[in-house]
Amino acid sequence: MVRMTMACNCSPVQQKTLSPKFKKALWIALIINLAMFLIEVFGGMYANSSALWADALDFAGDSMNYAISLAVIGMSLYWRATVALLKGWTMLLFGIFVLVKAGYAYSQGIVPEAITMGTIGVAALVANVVVALILYAFREGDSNMQSVWLCSRNDAIGNIAVIFAAFGVFGTGSMYPDLIVALIMAGLGISSGYTVITNASAERRQSKLLNSCEKA
Template sequence: MSGSQALKADALDFAGDTATYALSLFVIGASLRTRALASLIKGASLAAIAIAVLGMTVLRVMNGAPPEAATMGVVGFLALSANVASVLILLRWRDGDSNVRSVWLCSRNDAIGNVGVIVAGGVVALTGTAWPDLLVAALLAGLFLKSASAITLQALRELNTTGASHATPVESSS
């Protein structure tokens, strides 16, 4: 309703997080291999969200109409309140396996995104232009891609570790 790309990016990330949290809870007691495979799915979905946000932002550059700053600020503040609570709860698991780390990264990204939406809303209100909103949307897409890469790389390392532990030892020829 606000016409904000940054708020849309934040909302898409929230939707993706819902699926991420459900998948994380589903595999939490599973083997490291299963959790790492789930993390690969989460990394791919986060990358897809980033690409969608970038695409929508590029399309919005052509339109250039400024979003509604007040809606951006109010929704951003409400979302930030919820995400700060989540981040504080998840803080102790930020260095866990790829499954729990992905939940931490998603929550952290949400809080960063909320602050970005609030700031962009304020600058949109001051300038009357769409550029602050578009810049924050592009920055969020970059953050999503960076997190997707980190989740995917850690999951691949964990898969390599679990694959190596299941390998048959090679007999020595001496």
């Protein structure tokens, strides 16, 4: 019994996710991301840009993440961490997919249209900066909240990279700036996914420990 008491040095887990402000922030983020997904899908098709397509897929993934986060608000730490774990794997796999997409674009050798890239990149940057500012206050929450913040941060960084890529394509007439941005976004997805997976796994273990403490 003494051993159980020592193992169960349990402290309450903050339920910041229950905040109505967080729920409102998620709804705003979801609407913005869905809109930008549609814009970048058609813009990427028009401009033949791997970076815009990668960013469009990222917007789609983020929309799914925000929708899932809304669905698990109010659930236990274990289920929030489980959803965050799935989102972490989604982010990581997305990064791998972008690597494959960049390789395919390289094999095709099509130079993207720079003006469209830059215009949509600026619009996407404004949208993601707004989302990132809205979600900034929740960056220190549980793994589910952290994954939401990382998504918005990665998007803003990716959009800045897309704008620089557009300038690079315009100035050089080469597809390489576009491919470099796709690789940067892939790296962000893989590293952020790993972070979320690690933290979510730890929270799942903590939740199981808390449950064992309660039963004891």
